[in-house]
Amino acid sequence: MSNKVPNRQAICETLMEHAKFDRDIVALCSDSRGSASMTPFFEAFPNQSVEVGIAEQNLVGIAAGLASCGKKPFAFSPASFLSTRSYEQCKVDVAYSNTNVKLIGISGGVSYGALGMSHHSAQDIAAMSAIPNMRVYLPSDRHQTKKLMEALLQDQKGAYIRVGRNPVEDIYTEESCPFEMDRATVLREGTDALLAACGEMVRPALDASELLAGVGIDCTILDMYCVKPLDTGTLLKYAESAKIVVTVEEHAPTGGLGSMVAQAVGEHCPRFVKNLSLPDAPVVIGTSREVFDYYGLTSVGIAKSIREMLK
């Protein structure tokens, strides 16, 4: 892999660029600044940094209080804890009270592979998406992460952003990263299958389409970084011309991208929809790469599944 920059580092770098000029930007961590790659921010901007210790409820509550007074808080915590331990604060203090808190779920999905189910966040998309007035984003690479953060810095609403722990292979370049807020990015067009993926699953989905092209199967690939609000316009446009619709996500099979895509496609242009995801069971232990291999969430695994579906 050529890229060594994880998406979390891209978040820190983007915030540091803006914090120099915008003193309302505040970063909050729950003893997680190393995991969040936020140590450089805390060192450079101590007056815009808040350490709350291992207290995720307090992390989100304090962030909401800061936001209600005009600050632009970014609350960092492992996605597993942020999306469950502080769920009620996310619902009441952020979404319901309509505060401008950006919730950054770090080390999402199975990033902490061998640490077990307590540290996996395979439910966070479902949990956060179920909250009214909460937006959910899973950027795919460091360049898109930067674009997303710059867009989020401009708005005044709460959002949940999930990123993984490890560097992911670039999909875009610094010079070429088409991005429109809340619109999926079309990476490839084809009519045999529509693949919609989010977060770290976009790269293997894109690689799978290359493999499939070699055997005459043409796919549309959507980088569905905006899980909520779901870009149904782009989704349905390509679903209508596809034989099958396949979603790929680092999440449980229920309530995530696959569920939302199936709901939209089923309502507006019924097609066969298959969700490639983690199982509804404790995930096997291993590195995240090994876990992806085990469940077929790799370019080869995805390509194989699609070939089977199209037989």
Place this chain on the structure above:
Amino acid sequence: MDNRELTIHSWDLRQDILDIVMAGGGGHIGGDMSVLAPLLLLYKRHLRVTPETVDDPNRDRFVLSKGHSMEAYYAVLCDCGFLDLEDVKARFNKLGSPYIGHPHNVLPGIEMNSGSLGHGLPVCVGMALAGKMDKRDYRVYTIMGDGELAEGSVWEAAMAAAKFGLDNLCAVIDRNRLQISGSTEDVMPEDPLEDRWSAFGWNVLSVDGSSFEELDGAFEAAKTVKGRPTVIVSNSVKGYGSPVMENKAGWHHKVPTAEEYEQIKADFLKGKEAAQYVQ
């Protein structure tokens, strides 16, 4: 209003609360009565916010963490000109009404939503921190219930407030010693309550929660403390003002019968007359 006049006036607000509960067919009337004195005193004398300054960045902030005492909050917000009492009574708890059973920040003067407990203090820590960061001199107040203190998030925030030296933060505990299931000391013991807060690094004051004079002294004293937050333990009586309700856990959430309503109303009138008699 001086303390005597506030005491007399508070009996009128108790009647307003009773009427709001009756009109809406529901309400946490027991806690409404125990929390009224510090809530009214805050808005009448200490909280620097008016209906005209609800968006002023320098305004004082208040969050009713024990959000279920909303009928008392409605009575005070109406009394201070933020809301219209007749409109509240007409629409409280009704379909589609903005006047719901907990604080809702679509209404003027309400900063944050609450309802689930243990949320107010963390939010107020954030508000107070923002004040320190921006070098603004506003103060931040919250009122919690004593049963609420079983929520772990309260103590997470208590630690944080002390760590950050938030002397612009003042919390009030409505210490009526009763919650839904009975005595707080049976449900989850809190004594020695003052020692616990002191151990967490807070300046602790303990007063009679029905005495405007004692409460006022505590709010004033809190303003002079430097480097640490203040908590005021307001020792109160659930259902204060009528023997029908006083110190009865069953009145945590209850609508009086017609007969009870008349008795409570008469008790409030007696309370007002007694307050007027005091010179």
